Amino acid sequence: xxxxxxxxxxxxxxxxxxxxxxxxxxxxxxxxxxxxxxxxxxxxxxxxxxxxxxxxxxxxxxxxxxxxxxxxxxxxxxxxxxxxxxxxxxxxxxxxxxxxxxxxxxxxxxxxxxxxxxxxxxxxxxxxxxxxxxxxxxxxxxxxxxxxxxxxxxxxxxxxxxxxxxxxxxxxxxxxxxxxxxxxxxxxxxxxxxxxxxxxxxxxxxxxxxxxxxxxxxxxxxxxxxxxxxxxxxxxxxxxxxxxxxxxxxxxxxxxxxxxxxxxxxxxxxxxxxxxxxxxxxxxxxxxxxxxxxxxxxxxxxxx
Amino acid sequence: xxxxxxxxxxxxxxxxxxxxxxxxxxxxxxxxxxxxxxxxxxxxxxxxxxxxxxxxxxxxxxxxxxxxxxxxxxxxxxxxxxxxxxxxxxxxxxxxxxxxxxxxxxxxxxxxxxxxxxxxxxxxxxxxxxxxxxxxxxxxxxxxxxxxxxxxxxxxxxxxxxxxxxxxxxxxxxxxxxxxxxxxxxxxxxxxxxxxxxxxxxxxxxxxxxxxxxxxxxxxxxxxxxxxxxxxxxxxxxxxxxxxxxxxxxxxxxxxxxxxxxxxxxxxxxxxxxxxxxxxxxxx
Numbered sequence: 001x002x003x004x005x006x007x008x009x010x011x012x013x014x015x016x017x018x019x020x021x022x023x024x025x026x027x028x029x030x031x032x033x034x035x036x037x038x039x040x041x042x043x044x045x046x047x048x049x050x051x052x053x054x055x056x057x058x059x060x061x062x063x064x065x066x067x068x069x070x071x072x073x074x075x076x077x078x079x080x081x082x083x084x085x086x087x088x089x090x091x092x093x094x095x096x097x098x099x100x101x102x103x104x105x106x107x108x109x110x111x112x113x114x115x116x117x118x119x120x121x122x123x124x125x126x127x128x129x130x131x132x133x134x135x136x137x138x139x140x141x142x143x144x145x146x147x148x149x150x151x152x153x154x155x156x157x158x159x160x161x162x163x164x165x166x167x168x169x170x171x172x173x174x175x176x177x178x179x180x181x182x183x184x185x186x187x188x189x190x191x192x193x194x195x196x197x198x199x200x201x202x203x204x205x206x207x208x209x210x211x212x213x214x215x216x217x218x219x220x221x222x223x224x225x226x227x228x229x230x231x232x233x234x235x236x237x238x239x240x241x242x243x244x245x246x247x248x249x250x251x252x253x254x255x256x257x258x259x260x261x262x263x264x265x266x267x268x269x270x271x272x273x274x275x276x277x278x279x280x281x282x283x284x285x286x287x288x289x290x291x292x293x294x295x296x297x298x299x300x301x302x303x304x
Numbered sequence: 305x306x307x308x309x310x311x312x313x314x315x316x317x318x319x320x321x322x323x324x325x326x327x328x329x330x331x332x333x334x335x336x337x338x339x340x341x342x343x344x345x346x347x348x349x350x351x352x353x354x355x356x357x358x359x360x361x362x363x364x365x366x367x368x369x370x371x372x373x374x375x376x377x378x379x380x381x382x383x384x385x386x387x388x389x390x391x392x393x394x395x396x397x398x399x400x401x402x403x404x405x406x407x408x409x410x411x412x413x414x415x416x417x418x419x420x421x422x423x424x425x426x427x428x429x430x431x432x433x434x435x436x437x438x439x440x441x442x443x444x445x446x447x448x449x450x451x452x453x454x455x456x457x458x459x460x461x462x463x464x465x466x467x468x469x470x471x472x473x474x475x476x477x478x479x480x481x482x483x484x485x486x487x488x489x490x491x492x493x494x495x496x497x498x499x500x501x502x503x504x505x506x507x508x509x510x511x512x513x514x515x516x517x518x519x520x521x522x523x524x525x526x527x528x529x530x531x532x533x534x535x536x537x538x539x540x541x542x543x544x545x546x547x548x549x550x551x552x553x554x555x556x557x558x559x560x561x562x563x564x565x566x567x568x569x570x571x572x573x574x575x576x577x578x579x580x581x582x583x584x585x586x587x588x
Contacts, residue, residue: 052430054587073434081430087423092318103311104428145427155430 003030005065005153005185006051012059013046013209020046022209023060028153028187028202033179035200036189037295043209044189045084048157051187052081065152077105080151082159086142090131094122094141097130098148105149116144119174121167135162143171147178154178155187160195172199193291205298212298222251222261226288228270230258233280241277259287308433308441309448312415316449319418325410329453332403333461337468339378340385342396386472393473394465398483399552402519402545404454405494409515411449412495416442416502417511426587439579443499450495451488458484486551486560489567490544493574500574503582519545542566 006028013021021043028034036044049055051062053072062069065078088097098113107113117123120140125133133141139162146154160168176199178184190196196203203220205212215223232238238258242250249261260270267284274281289297316322336342376384385391419425419442428438462480465473498515505511526543529535540546547563555563 049586052426053435054426054430056584056586076431076433079431081427083426083430085423087426089315089319089418089422089424091320092315096318100311100315101427103314104307104433105431106307146431149431151431 004028004063005030005032006062006187008047008051008060008062010060011047011050011057011062013043013050013055014058019209021050021057024206024209024211026204026211026214028185030152030185031179031183032202033175033186033188033200035196035203036187036206037191037193037196037203038189038206039191039299042191042206044191044206045157046209047206048081048083048155048187048189052079052083052155054083077149078152080146080149080154081156082139082142082146083155083157086138086145088130088138088141088145091129093127093129094133094144095126097141098145101145102148107149112148112150116148119147120144121170136164136167139163140167140171150182151184153185153187157189158191159188160190160192168195175199193295197291205295207299220291220294224289224291224294225261226263226286228260228262228265228267229253229283229285229287230260230270230274230281231256231283232258232274233282237277238274238279238281241274241279245273305433305437305441305444308428308438309445312441312445316411316414319414321410321414321418322449325407325453326456328410329404329407329457330460333397333457333464336397336400337393337461337464338382340382340393340469340473342393342400386469389472391473392475392479393469394462394475394480395483395552397461397465398458398480398487399549401454401457401487401491401548401552404450404457404491405519407453407457408446408450408491408494408498409512411453412446412498412502412515413508413511415446415449416499417506417508420502420506421508423588429587435583439503439582442503443496443575443578446499447492447495450491454488454491455484483552486555487548489564490547490551493544493567493570496571496574500578503578506585544570 004027006026008024008026011021011024011026012019024043024047026034026047036047038044046055050057051064051069053069053076057069064072065075067075088094089100092100094117095113098116099110102110102113114123114126117126120143122137122140122144125137130138130141139159143156143159146156160171163171172195175186175188179186186200188196188200197217197220201217202215203217204214230238235252235255235258239250239252242248242258242260247260247262247265251259251261253259267286271281271284385393419428425438429435433441458480459477462474462477497518501515501518502511505514523543523545526540530537530540541550541559542563547566550559551563
């Protein structure tokens, strides 16, 4: 069984009558790169703020490293965070800023600061004052802060904001390498689905504070793959007929729809095959959508 | 908690604010010592408390009327004052130590309000330390630095006074040390007021807008209440500025105990207010 790093149960947050989070259930396992996808204001940052203790929950509960949120003590040291904008002291240099937090955390090995700066390619500007940093450099320093102290779990809120394409790629590689080599678990939020798709292996799609879907990368691929969708009266019988014809690359969706992932199959041929064997087919159509369309359809309630 | 305090020391010595505060303190000392004016930029009015440190008026000055005294140049005034024998300028300066409030504002601002204003507090709270430890370490840190600044002020002033004015207007070093120690509780009360406000208002602009006029507003309100409710004059002796002046003199043991009790109440009240405002607040 996989070790659970973070689990939320019916997590809720209200601001007056406005519900920022509405009964959010999610589970992040050790080794995941867990992507939180949602529009601006969907509740991604609120989840991260509650988990890191920057905001109080209104209802529900969460466990981090198998400890209830309220009981977290030294376990916090196992988390690295970048929530909202990177915030540091403008008058201090990048290295001094990291050193300040290293002293706070009781880190005596100052090589960790150099390593963190190196991971985000800031070694050359380590002695430059934070206030003179560009947006991208500030973002990198925020990530360096999260990576410092060898955390087990890294929480990054929109980490690629302000980064150039090469920087985005470098960071993606860094996250994936740290995940693979050091088994660091990541929780990353973004509203850029395509970018998160390239980084994460599990996803939570959230909108207006409510979970729309929690799925693995394989499930997301499957949901977006081009296919023939069949809506029929008896989906089970249709499946049996496909098996008899040697077509096994299909999936039953919610007991009402059959999705056939076979490039050689044409809609008219599939329709004829099923109708001739007595299946009431109400529709056969080409399905399969882009990531963006999938997300939009989920948000607009057109997909279950 | 110790790590937090160490980290804040690391940061504060790299910030301009602490040096501005030190320069401001030196300027106040210089003005007070050189011009033989204990109040320098003192808030409020002169104290009419009997603090047993002499009047600062010698025979020559006593013979002058108000207009003659006003017509004296700084140099003439200094020369006159230096002839005084029964006056301890250093003790009188310590009696006006409420000026340190403005130095303390810098310390609370750089230690606490800057953390909130720049949102750096979220880095600490999200991965290093609990809110309770954060709050307590900030409170201890501000109090500690304020105490250090207070003693620094005392000894700079003491030796400055000896240097500029000679031993005629000076007490002994143990005397000024004793007064500073006695003034420590009201000074810590001031530090706790500022820390409490920093946690309540969080942002630098609102913090400054409240703490800068705070002492004057409190004095106005207290005077108004005293007038309105016809409070005995003695009540006003427990206002912090008067308390500092009284403690620099020769206070009775009962007054010391009562004033310290008032300080304890102030520290508790502002610590509680700061904590309750901070403990559940969403960190932006």
